[in-house]
Amino acid sequence: MASIKHKNTKRIEGLDKNVWVAFTSVAADPSIVNLGQGYPDIPPPSYVKEGLAQAAMVDRLNQYTRGFGHPTLVKALSKVYGKVYDRQLDPFKEILVTVGGYGSLFSTMQALVEEGDEVIIIEPFFDCYVPMVKMAGGKPVLIPLRLKGSSGTASSVSSADWVLDQEELASKFNSKTKAIIINTPNNPIGKVSRSELQAIADLCIKHDTLCISDEVYEWLVYKGHEHVKIATLPGMWDRTITIGSAGKTFSVTGWKLGWSIGPEHLIKHLQTVMQNSLYTCPTPLQEAVGQGLLRDFELMGKPDCYFTSLALELEGKRDRMAAMLRQTGMTPVVPEGGYFMIADVTALNQDLSHMGDDEPYDYKFVKWMIKEKKLASIPVTAFVGEDSVKQFEKYIRLCFIKQESTLDAAEAILKSWNKD
Amino acid sequence: MSRKLHARRIEGIDKNIWVELTQLAADYKAVNLGQGFPDFSPPSFVQEAFCKALNEGFSMHQYTRAFGHPNLVKILAKFFSRIVGREIDPMEDILVSVGAYQALFCTFQALIDEGDEVIIVEPFFDCYQPMVMMAGGTAIYVPLKPVCCGPVLSSADWVLSPEELASKFSPRTKAIVINTPNNPLGKVYKRKELQMIAELCIKHDVICISDEVYEWLTYDGTKHVKIASLPGMWERTVTIGSAGKTFSATGWKVGWAMGSEHILKHLKTVHQNSVYHCATAAQEAVAVGFQREYDVFGTEESYFHQLPIHLHEKRLRLADCLKSVGLKPILPQGGYFMIGLATIPVSAFYSPEHRNEFQKYIRFCFVKEDSTLQAAEDILRQWSDGKLKKF
Numbered sequence A: 001m002a003s004i005k006h007k008n009t010k011r012i013e014g015l016d017k018n019v020w021v022a023f024t025s026v027a028a029d030p031s032i033v034n035l036g037q038g039y040p041d042i043p044p045p046s047y048v049k050e051g052l053a054q055a056a057m058v059d060r061l062n063q064y065t066r067g068f069g070h071p072t073l074v075k076a077l078s079k080v081y082g083k084v085y086d087r088q089l090d091p092f093k094e095i096l097v098t099v100g101g102y103g104s105l106f107s108t109m110q111a112l113v114e115e116g117d118e119v120i121i122i123e124p125f126f127d128c129y130v131p132m133v134k135m136a137g138g139k140p141v142l143i144p145l146r147l148k149g150s151s152g153t154a155s156s157v158s159s160a161d162w163v164l165d166q167e168e169l170a171s172k173f174n175s176k177t178k179a180i181i182i183n184t185p186n187n188p189i190g191k192v193s194r195s196e197l198q199a200i201a202d203l204c205i206k207h208d209t210l211c212i213s214d215e216v217y218e219w220l221v222y223k224g225h226e227h228v229k230i231a232t233l234p235g236m237w238d239r240t241i242t243i244g245s246a247g248k249t250f251s252v253t254g255w256k257l258g259w260s261i262g263p264e265h266l267i268k269h270l271q272t273v274m275q276n277s278l279y280t281c282p283t284p285l286q287e288a289v290g291q292g293l294l295r296d297f298e299l300m301g302k303p304d305c306y307f308t309s310l311a312l313e314l315e316g317k318r319d320r321m322a323a324m325l326r327q328t329g330m331t332p333v334v335p336e337g338g339y340f341m342i343a344d345v346t347a348l349n350q351d352l353s354h355m356g357d358d359e360p361y362d363y364k365f366v367k368w369m370i371k372e373k374k375l376a377s378i379p380v381t382a383f384v385g386e387d388s389v390k391q392f393e394k395y396i397r398l399c400f401i402k403q404e405s406t407l408d409a410a411e412a413i414l415k416s417w418n419k420d
Numbered sequence B: 001m002s003r004k005l006h007a008r009r010i011e012g013i014d015k016n017i018w019v020e021l022t023q024l025a026a027d028y029k030a031v032n033l034g035q036g037f038p039d040f041s042p043p044s045f046v047q048e049a050f051c052k053a054l055n056e057g058f059s060m061h062q063y064t065r066a067f068g069h070p071n072l073v074k075i076l077a078k079f080f081s082r083i084v085g086r087e088i089d090p091m092e093d094i095l096v097s098v099g100a101y102q103a104l105f106c107t108f109q110a111l112i113d114e115g116d117e118v119i120i121v122e123p124f125f126d127c128y129q130p131m132v133m134m135a136g137g138t139a140i141y142v143p144l145k146p147v148c149c150g151p152v153l154s155s156a157d158w159v160l161s162p163e164e165l166a167s168k169f170s171p172r173t174k175a176i177v178i179n180t181p182n183n184p185l186g187k188v189y190k191r192k193e194l195q196m197i198a199e200l201c202i203k204h205d206v207i208c209i210s211d212e213v214y215e216w217l218t219y220d221g222t223k224h225v226k227i228a229s230l231p232g233m234w235e236r237t238v239t240i241g242s243a244g245k246t247f248s249a250t251g252w253k254v255g256w257a258m259g260s261e262h263i264l265k266h267l268k269t270v271h272q273n274s275v276y277h278c279a280t281a282a283q284e285a286v287a288v289g290f291q292r293e294y295d296v297f298g299t300e301e302s303y304f305h306q307l308p309i310h311l312h313e314k315r316l317r318l319a320d321c322l323k324s325v326g327l328k329p330i331l332p333q334g335g336y337f338m339i340g341l342a343t344i345p346v347s348a349f350y351s352p353e354h355r356n357e358f359q360k361y362i363r364f365c366f367v368k369e370d371s372t373l374q375a376a377e378d379i380l381r382q383w384s385d386g387k388l389k390k391f
Helices: A019-027 A047-056 A073-086 A099-114 A129-135 A166-172 A193-208 A264-275 A281-298 A306-328 A361-373 A387-394 A404-415 B016-025 B044-054 B070-084 B099-111 B127-133 B160-165 B191-204 B261-272 B280-296 B303-324 B370-384
Strands: A093-097 A117-123 A137-145 A177-183 A210-216 A240-245 A258-259 A331-334 A341-345 A396-398 B094-097 B115-123 B138-143 B173-179 B207-211 B237-242 B255-259 B337-340 B361-366
Touching: A019 A193, A047 B094, A073 A093, A073 A258, A073 A281, A093 A099, A093 A137, A093 A264, A099 A129, A099 A210, A099 A240, A099 A258, A117 A129, A137 A166, A137 A387, A166 A193, A177 A193, A240 A264, A258 A264, A264 A361, A264 B160, A281 A306, A306 A341, A306 B361, A331 B070, A331 B261, A331 B280, A361 A396, A404 B070, B044 B280, B070 B094, B070 B255, B070 B280, B094 B099, B094 B261, B099 B127, B099 B207, B099 B237, B115 B127, B127 B138, B160 B191, B173 B191, B191 B207, B237 B261, B255 B261, B280 B303, B303 B337
Parallel strands: A117 A137, A117 A177, A177 A210, A210 A240, B115 B138, B115 B173, B173 B207, B207 B237
Antiparallel strands: A093 A258, A240 A258, A331 A341, A341 A396, B094 B255, B237 B255, B337 B361
């Protein structure tokens, strides 16, 4: 009996579909080499696991802690980021701990976006930004990164070759623009924004707009590139929420802890959402992340700091993956940061007309590759709006934060690609 | 920035009693019988399960299934199917959340639109009202009241007036929230009380949100009844549970919502657009805990059997202590709390309309180590003996 009262609320109308629902279960088949969903299959650092084991043994740490963030953790965050931002961060007023970077994005949207607000989102974007803006009643305004003419050869493209058109960006801002969301390093392309940040900052200041800066991959930046926090540019601290993630920092995505850092007058609104949605995050996990951060704080700048050593480890995997994809005939976009790589499959000329024409090419390619090659990836058009599908439908996204045996298995598949 | 920044949905919901009082308790090093959490440890089998989980393969530290870790939803379905008396589908009828708190949030966000009315029974766990507000709904209150005759010494003596309750239902009523065992009163609704509520829900086609986080904590042989198990109610009830309260591990923040797929799917949509996943290792540990309890259910070994016995004594002890200093405790039939004196003022649990009637009652949490209860007793005795400075 379908009671109309059992229907969904307006705020979630149309938000039930999700790319992960489609692809995660498929890739769970152990015979498939999974380079799809973004999580490591390498273990987290041992001191982080040990920290959790120790925390779980303390009675008090199995009970509720401070709602806006466990004291050990917020104090550690204020230390680490105080150094990075080169400013005093109030652990209780300028930091909020959330359920992953995802939870920070949600708290930010719910706190600061409402009907009548426009939010600028750069394509390709981590897919949750659009539904979250919509759920908050806002209107997403999209602008794509565009591949500029590359000075390198056709087989050597970098995420730095994907840029924003400045005039196009400026045209997206108007009096209704509440915020712009930026993600650096970017998922899925891996672009690390630097020079563009000033232009974005200028527009935010000119139009009195907020900036939501998703920096969950901030430590994963490769040689020759530098992560810059837009909140440190003049005039930006007061209008920026910066989001970080323990899951990405310590390779513990299953801990689901993240944080928002910003000025008190903005963070307090995120705190209001937090206290009315889930109130507090798990205690022992926060204690362990706090202890891990304190340990790495002492080593910051040194090679055995996990923030540095992980990036070094991943650079090797990045280069290995790019080489294997090139060998097959794909054109990888070598990322400056993050742990994803997109690759152009045009040159493979794979005929997929037998799969119908109701889906973009990359969706079909990914499904075909899972079935025929037992290799899982994610279609990049999942990260763009309808108008940009044509621009991105020849790209697939692969995750390279995988152990060597997984990469070996992927390599074996890619090497024998043309032998069928 | 010059413009107004915050969204309207958070207006009027920024104040929170726990934030204030937890800070005060910490500042003054008070013996804390305020906020509801145990000061003893979770049972060893569950702590061990957690340690074991975090030493297992890499997958325990990475994302699990968004709507609930498979091991957990499977055992929850098995466990509660046996209690509710119907086949519960682990993948369709259950959503795991970050504590029962987030399950409540998903429920209100999924089902309450602007203009919808939600009936809330007072006294209520304080978050129901701001959550209804944030979803754009209107809270309609109906108070539990002590029956006028007889000694008012048990939570069982606090009842709803059937006529008053019926009068609160209107064509705009979307849902009613009940909490049994109730926080702060400790009332455990009898089957016939739930029957009365169920009849109104069916008559007015209203959803029942049943917060049952204290379901295992009932005393003096009182039976917890699930409203979802009454005829006509499974298809219109969202039942909320908590691993934190079940296993005395409030800091793990693992909870769930259970109900018919056609309603749960909307909660899942909210969940996937707000937190998406819950922490993996804690879910695995809770799953192991429930499997163990499934195997020993109804026996002396069961934690669900032992914990209420353990707390029964603490409840009586606190009641005696309050009586001896001249206060009138209301003995709870269930839950963690007793109304009497000293920590969280109970008027926070009432609507502005009814607050004045309940200002002289205060709530006490007795789920504490004996040493904590002893310390509280000492303070109260000194106070009543006039030895403490009067403020």
